[in-house]
Amino acid sequence: MAADTETDRTSVVTYVPSHQKTEWKNHAADLGMTQAEFIRTMVQAGRKDFTLETENPVEPDSPTTDPGGDDLESQVLDALESNDALSWDELVKSLSSDFEDRLESCLEALQRQNRIQYSGRNGGYTTIDQ
Known part of the structure; x- marks a missing residue:
């Protein structure tokens, strides 16, 4: 069976100083978000600064139905997983x-x-x- 690249999910591992993780965790809680949702949202927000100015900015090769970056699919999955x-x-x-x-x-x-x-x-x- 072929993999469906639209729904495949994978993990990303990174290491940060403990004080930074604590700050991110608290900020996520303040926003009512999971840590994963918070980090995905912040990364996507940061990526917007690196795209070319166009009338309809699109993330290159975005697998979502919302290539502008709101990533509704991840928000829905996070809500349902919780x-x-x-x-x-x-x-x-x-x-x-x-x-x-x-x-x-x-x-x-x-x-x-x-x-x-x-x-x-x-x-x-x-x-x-x-």
Whole structure:
């Protein structure tokens, strides 16, 4: 039987100072990620700086259906491996919580930079005229 390169997985082993592993482990926990998910995400994020600027940046030879780098497949597998089974709603909630955290952080940063503000009068966030 031929190997399916789309679903084959392999391990990567690396050695780092113990303080660095501890820092990565804590950061992963803060983000609600497994250590493996955290490291994959950070490596993929770093690789984006090494691709050519194009209208639709693509990772070379990406085996995923999301060659831009979000790697949804790994996130789904990690969520399912951490649980016995997840319903559609549970899986959506598991995968979307990261987005809500990122959005909140982004909104807080934009408010600190005085680029946006919350306007009760307008019923939501608005940009601040510079």
